[in-house]
Amino acid sequence: MAQAQKITPRAKDFGEWYNDVVMQAELADYSPVRGCMVIRPHGYRLWELMQGALDAMFKATGHQNAYFPLFIPMSFLAKEAEHVEGFAKEVALVTHTRLMATGKTGPQALMPDPESALEEPLVVRPTSETIIYAMFAKWIHSYRDLPLLMNQWCNIVRWELRTRLFLRTTEFLWQEGHTAHASEAEAEAEARQMLGVYRTFQEEWMAMPVITGRKTESEKFAGALCTYAVEALMQDNKALQAGTSHNLGQNFAKAFNVQYQTAAGGLEYVWNTSWGVSTRMIGGLVMTHSDDNGLVCPPKLAPVQAVIVPIWKSDEEKSQVLSVGEKLKAELTQAGIRVELDARDSLKPGAKYFEWEAKGVPLRLEIGPRDVAAGQVMAARRTGGKAPAGLEGIRAAVTAALAEIQAGLFQSAKDRRETHSIRGVTKQRFIEFMKGTGGFAYGGFCGSGACEAEIKQETAATVRVLPDPEFRSPEPPKTCMWCGKPSVAEAVWAQAY
């Protein structure tokens, strides 16, 4: 195990700091493939925990998992006009099925066999609406087949110009839910419901507060009627779109001819929704909680929730503390706590502390001879503070500490967000804010794309969402903070990832 280098001080550069945290927490590594990261076991475990929690929520709302192909015929993408336009610039294509030797050496030793060119290239899915609705068309005949509620966990590829570990990689892991309904109202309710699921997961599990709302025309999903999103504010005051849920209307149903017979005997197109969250959430988690000592992982998602670090001098002490450590580990494991005992004798305790801190473990339990004598452990929290805890009743104490840490992380993230949110902005104030610290700026919006474009041009800020009622200011703004025309909705602007 390589010793972690010091994390770059945050003052240096947020991007480099972020990379350091990810790398030193051993969440991911760069790969030889452009823009594609390798998710290391520690990061993948985090993803599995996220999957587990989300999947249970999907099942609880009646969804089933299925799997659809990685390859999509190019013509499928072309069937929905807006959808093509949105994704045409960022897809990977399979054009050949064989390689041939060139007789050269090195990288040029092989080339695609021209004879094996596909008549119709295959697109590596950038999202699966097209292939899934092509199947829905086969499966849905009657109103009795509705609603059809599906989800798939998979990888997708988007050929972005610039990539960033977890936040925007060429290939990434996600889930995409796809549903078909008999009415517009039902589809709308589904899209809203799943947005709520994302919010619950991100707030309760990731301890990452979000604001929910609707995207503007310019920011909505290619092919959707309406896009809803959860948006979080990172520590550098840039916004992260952490999940989206789309009411697709009948756009894809019409493109793929997904029709059903109504109870009355008529033929109708279905109403679709799609919704997704990705490994980007891991990036969001890192940027929300971590500090200059490394990752800070919220307890509910921490691959290791507590680490036991034994301390000894003599062999006698070693066997003593290890035996207490083993017992403690067994007891906590039985209580459903993910716990590790770090019995390595190649490292001094201090070195172990730094290593586990960099990996974000919420709670460290130190056991030395003095603790054994006193029937206690020293419990140190990743978020600060260290106090003795009696071995008697340790399960309850650890459970309570983890819950407190979880709640504390959410609260401080929320406080930080509110500190960096301003309301009722004027144009002048808005420009200063975006040039300065940045954050969420709430203000009136005329709804015009021209205003949006101009704001982006001048301040790099975009409308993150038109917030849901809960997040709106008490006094609805009357005029657009930029052009002064009547406001049609309050908007939340920020510079974003």
Added chain:
RNA sequence: CGGGGCGUAGCGCAGUCCGGUAGCGCGUCUGGUUUGGGACCAGAAGGUCCCGGGUUCAAAUCCCGGCGCCCCGACCA
């Protein structure tokens, strides 16, 4: 595709200006002593100096041409 930085041991870097035997720290391996906040001593292993060409008695270093990576932009349902 623009701006900046970089490519030398597993990792982090110095050496490049001013050409002359390939270096340092960390890690790794052996042995010993250690262990309550990044242990210490002794020894050892580990290199196409990103690639190709050129100049030169001699190139990590100079010249020409490529490639790749990171950060910041542009792009990004």
